[in-house]
Amino acid sequence: MLLECRRCQALVNAELMGSYIRQDEHFGPVTYGLYRCPKCEHPLLTDEDEYFGVSRIYPPMDKWINPRLPAPIKAAYEEAVSCFKSKAYTAAAIMCRKTLEGICVEHGVTGRNLVSALKELKDKGIIESRLYEWADALGISGNEAAHDVNVRISKVDAKDILEFTNALLEYVFTFRDRFEEFKNRRSNKPST
Numbered sequence: 001m002l003l004e005c006r007r008c009q010a011l012v013n014a015e016l017m018g019s020y021i022r023q024d025e026h027f028g029p030v031t032y033g034l035y036r037c038p039k040c041e042h043p044l045l046t047d048e049d050e051y052f053g054v055s056r057i058y059p060p061m062d063k064w065i066n067p068r069l070p071a072p073i074k075a076a077y078e079e080a081v082s083c084f085k086s087k088a089y090t091a092a093a094i095m096c097r098k099t100l101e102g103i104c105v106e107h108g109v110t111g112r113n114l115v116s117a118l119k120e121l122k123d124k125g126i127i128e129s130r131l132y133e134w135a136d137a138l139g140i141s142g143n144e145a146a147h148d149v150n151v152r153i154s155k156v157d158a159k160d161i162l163e164f165t166n167a168l169l170e171y172v173f174t175f176r177d178r179f180e181e182f183k184n185r186r187s188n189k190p191s192t
Helices: 071-085 089-106 114-123 129-147 155-188
Strands: 002-005 010-013 015-024 028-036 043-049 053-058
Touching: 002 043, 071 089, 071 155, 089 114, 089 129, 089 155, 114 129, 129 155
Parallel strands: none
Antiparallel strands: 002 010, 015 028, 028 043, 043 053
C-alpha cells in the first residue's frame, strides 16, 4: 500500500506486516493494518472503514483531509499541503484561496469575487460570523500572495492559513453535514 513515511518524507510502497478487523458500532468494520517502510523500516499504522477510507494513524498525519470532500476541493487543499511541505509557502496560501473558492462554488454561491462570495456563504447560513471572519482573512492573504509580487508568505503564516482552511473544510463538509445526518436519523427514529 502506498503510504507517506514521515521519517523518509516520501511516498513508499509499505509492506503489510499484519492486520485485524474490529466491528465499530458507528462505522461498521474497521480494518487496522501494521506496515513497514521498505526504506527505513519505520512502522506505519492505518485504519480503514467505509465512511472515511484509509487513514494513517501512526505516525499521525500532519493534517487529516476528509476523503468525502468534493474532488476539486480535496485536490486544491491537498496541493496546498504539498506546497507547504515543499516550503512553497506563498503557493500554499494561493491554493488555500483556491480551496475557499471551491467551497463557494460547491454551495452555489455566485459572487463576482471571493469577498462577495464569502459574504453570501455567511448570509445563506453556510458559515457563521467567526468562520466568515477567518475565511475573509484567508481570502485576503491568498489574494495578496497571488497578485502582489512583493508579498512573501512566511512559514508561520502559511501554517496558520492551512489550519484555518482545514477548520473551514471540517466545519462545512464534516461537522455541518454529519450534524444534518444526525438530525435526520433522530427525526426518523421511532418514538418509544
